[in-house]
Every structure is written in structure tokens, then in C-alpha cells.
Amino acid sequence: MIPFSPPRVDQKTIDAVTETLLSGWITTGPKTKLFEKKLAEYIGVSHVMALNSATAGLELMLRWFGVSEGDEVIIPAYTYCATANVITHCGAKVVFVDVNSDFNINVEEIKKNITKNTKVIMPVDIGGMPVDYDEIMDLVKQPEIQKLFSPSSENQEKLGRIMVLADAAHSIGAKYKGKYTGTQADASSFSFHAVKNLTTAEGGGVALNLPEPFENEDIYKFLCLFSLHGQSKDALAKTQIGGWKYDIVEAGFKCNMTDIQAAIGLVELERYEDDTLVRRREIFDMYSSKLSEYDWANVPVYEIDEKISCYHVYMLRINHASEEIRDEIIKKISEKGVSVNVHFQPVPNFSFYRNQGYDAKNYPVAYKNYEQEISLPVFYNLTNEQVNTVLEAVINSVEEVLAVNA
Numbered sequence: 189m190i191p192f193s194p195p196r197v198d199q200k201t202i203d204a205v206t207e208t209l210l211s212g213w214i215t216t217g218p219k220t221k222l223f224e225k226k227l228a229e230y231i232g233v234s235h236v237m238a239l240n241s242a243t244a245g246l247e248l249m250l251r252w253f254g255v256s257e258g259d260e261v262i263i264p265a266y267t268y269c270a271t272a273n274v275i276t277h278c279g280a281k282v283v284f285v286d287v288n289s290d291f292n293i294n295v296e297e298i299k300k301n302i303t304k305n306t307k308v309i310m311p312v313d314i315g316g317m318p319v320d321y322d323e324i325m326d327l328v329k330q331p332e333i334q335k336l337f338s339p340s341s342e343n344q345e346k347l348g349r350i351m352v353l354a355d356a357a358h359s360i361g362a363k364y365k366g367k368y369t370g371t372q373a374d375a376s377s378f379s380f381h382a383v384k385n386l387t388t389a390e391g392g393g394v395a396l397n398l399p400e401p402f403e404n405e406d407i408y409k410f411l412c413l414f415s416l417h418g419q420s421k422d423a424l425a426k427t428q429i430g431g432w433k434y435d436i437v438e439a440g441f442k443c444n445m446t447d448i449q450a451a452i453g454l455v456e457l458e459r460y461e462d463d464t465l466v467r468r469r470e471i472f473d474m475y476s477s478k479l480s481e482y483d484w485a486n487v488p489v490y491e492i493d494e495k496i497s498c499y500h501v502y503m504l505r506i507n508h509a510s511e512e513i514r515d516e517i518i519k520k521i522s523e524k525g526v527s528v529n530v531h532f533q534p535v536p537n538f539s540f541y542r543n544q545g546y547d548a549k550n551y552p553v554a555y556k557n558y559e560q561e562i563s564l565p566v567f568y569n570l571t572n573e574q575v576n577t578v579l580e581a582v583i584n585s586v587e588e589v590l591a592v593n594a
């Protein structure tokens with residue numbers, strides 16, 4: 189079976205983890221701090237806060253901004269459940285909006301759904317393709333939208349407008365107008381989960397980019413506390429002579445990154461731009477150049493109008509396919525020994541959200557994208573021969589199913 193997205197683990201990764209395991213320090217410490225520094229340099233921001241997931245990063249930032257009951261947060265209907273769940277955790281209302289045919293959030297739909305209760309917009313760079321950042325940042329700064337904003341926390345007061353918190357779980361290394369994602373929104377949460385382009389097994393990082401008068405260093409320091417029980421000293425600081433005494437200044441969370449994770453991340457980051465991304469692009473190009481020959485194939489756009497994807501998910505769509513036909517195709521592809529996936533099932537369609545009155549029918553483009561979508565395997569060690577096997581399995585399966593259903 190050709191797997192969907194196994195991690196790249198080689199001797200370099202094993203050596204880095206072993207060295208950390210034997211170093212005497214395995215939780216948050218020097219490796220995590222170095223990983224944060226290198227990530228910040230790579231992305232082009234002053235501070236990145238490393239955590240144990242992108243989900244934690246999104247939730248910490250919502251809470252930092254004081255999002256709570258009565259507030260509304262706008263997100264695309266087409267995303268992973270994490271984007272919505274963190275809003276629910278904060279007690280706020282999830283406002284789903286429809287997306288474009290390129291899978292990303294529709295800015296007109298955002299505008300239509302802004303109310304006086306809107307506190308945050310969380311766009312998602314689906315599959316690694318950046319959203320329309322300039323349009324979203326311009327929207328929240330429009331005088332009539334800013335006038336509508338009614339702050340209910342100190343940080344909301346200070347920002348004076350809706351915060352744009354990017355769910356950049358997929359988009360480390362993607363570029364928007366020549367700059368990496370993480371430098372457009374107020375804050376961006378990246379994922380280093382096992383299937384992601386750059387992994388730490390589980391992990392996440394928040395790139396801080398808040399405008400003046402905020403000091404991103406202060407927010408970073410707050411997040412260090414907030415991700416570790418609100419403890420005024422981390423475990424490493426407590427090991428210093430006389431350092432045993434600490435205070436609890438917040439009822440914080442527990443979602444810090446460990447040095448074992450950071451050791452993997454440092455190896456991954458070092459070879460990311462010139463090796464990982466190059467290979468992922470080659471695989472995307474091979475898929476697209478072959479599949480473009482077929483009328484039924486709607487191949488993903490991964491470079492357009494000053495946006496360059498980081499080639500995270502190859503999101504093929506089968507033109508005119510219904511959900512049943514797409515599912516049949518997936519079954520046939522799997523029978524031919526190739527693992528594929530669907531990114532994503534629209535979140536309003538999951539029972540938890542349906543039970544609260546959301547209805548996927550209200551997001552027709554998201555639903556259509558979903559019912560025609562099949563994500564193909566992309567990972568560093570996928571060989572050209574395997575890419576051809578995937579292509580053959582996909583093409584034959586689609587043609588077999590379309591012939592029966594013609």
C-alpha cells in the first residue's frame with residue numbers, strides 16, 4: 189500500500205532525538221528556544237511561540253484576546269474541526285462562511301457576516317495556499333467595520349478592531365506577495381503534526397505579528413506563562429540555584445513543546461526550504477501535468493497572483509462527481525493499493541455542529557468542493573515510480589466509475 193503522508197524520519201532525526209534524550213533535558217528548554225528562534229527567522233517575525241499543537245496556539249490567542257460568551261468568530265465552513273472547536277471552548281459563537289472554488293475563505297462572505305459581536309476572523313490557508321490576506325486585513329481596517337467593533341477586553345481595546353488570527357496549520361513556507369505566511373495576519377498558528385510538511389510528531393507554533401502599541405515580546409512572555417499553568421518560572425528556570433520558588437499568575441493551560449519535539453523540528457527546518465519543499469513541488473507538478481490531460485480532472489492551483497503554496501495537500505477534484513461517485517472512486521483507488529483522503533468534510537456537517545442548528549446547505553461552494561475532492565499522497569520519500577502508480581490508480585479508478593455511471 190502506498191501510504192498517504194508518512195513522516196520523513198532518517199538517521200539525522202534519530203541522532204537529534206537521541207542526543208536530546210541523553211542530554212539530561214527532555215522537556216521545554218534550550219532546543220525549544222532555538223527552534224522558536226530559527227522559526228521566527230525563517231518566517232520573518234520577531235517571535236514564535238512553540239506549543240504542543242496548532243490547536244493550542246489558536247485557543248491561547250483567542251483567550252489572550254478575551255474572546256468569550258456573546259462574541260462571534262468568523263471561520264470558513266471548509267476546514268478541519270480544530271478551527272471551530274477552539275471557538276466553542278471559549279464559549280463564543282462559531283460563524284461559518286462559505287469559501288471560493290479555490291477552497292479558501294470568501295472575503296465577501298466574511299464582510300456579510302460581520303456584526304458588532306465579531307471579535308476575530310480566522311482564515312485558513314487550506315492545503316498550504318495562502319488566503320486573500322490583503323483583502324482581509326483591509327476589511328478589518330475599514331472605518332465602518334472598525335466603528336462597529338465593540339471591545340470587551342483590554343487587548344481588544346488596544347487593537348481597536350477585529351483581530352485576524354490565521355489558522356496557518358498547513359502553510360509553513362507558503363508565500364504571499366513575496367513574504368512567508370505568518371507575516372500578514374496579527375498572529376498565525378502553524379501545525380507540526382505528524383502529517384504536516386514540517387513535523388515535530390505533534391506540535392505547533394504561533395507567529396506573533398501584532399501592530400503597535402503591542403510589544404510582541406510581551407505577548408510571547410505571556411504565552412510562555414499561559415501555556416504552562418501560568419507558572420512564573422518554567423521547569424528549566426526552576427533548576428537554577430535558589431530557583432525553586434514560583435508564583436501562579438494565571439489559571440493557565442498546559443501545552444508546552446518538549447525539547448524532544450524541538451530536536452525533530454530543528455532537523456526538519458534545516459532541510460525544509462531547499463529539500464522538502466522542492467520535492468513536494470516536483471510531486472505536485474508530476475500529478476498536475478498528467479491529470480491535466482483529462483477533462484474530468486480539476487487540478488489544484490498552487491501558484492497564482494503572487495501566492496505560492498507550500499504544497500501541503502494535493503487536492504484533486506473530479507468534475508461533476510456526486511458524493512457517491514467520489515466515494516466509489518476512492519474505494520477503487522484504495523483497492524489498487526493507494527491511500528487517499530478527503531480534505532475536508534465541511535465542519536457544519538458534523539453531528540456536534542448540526543445539533544446546534546448549523547446546516548452544510550448554507551455553504552454550497554464548500555459542500556461542492558467536498559463532494560468532488562480526493563487528496564493524493566504527497567511525502568518526501570514518495571518516489572517517481574510511486575507517483576506514477578498513484579496516477580495510474582487514480583486515472584483507472586475514475587474512468588472505471590465514470591464508465592459505469594455514464
Ligand SMILES: Cc1ncc(COP(=O)(O)O)c(C=O)c1O
Binds near residue numbers: 241
Ligand atoms: C486546518 C487545520 N487547522 C488546525 C489543525 C490543528 O493542528 P494540530 O493538530 O497541530 O492541533 C489542523 C490539523 O490537521 C488543520 O488541518
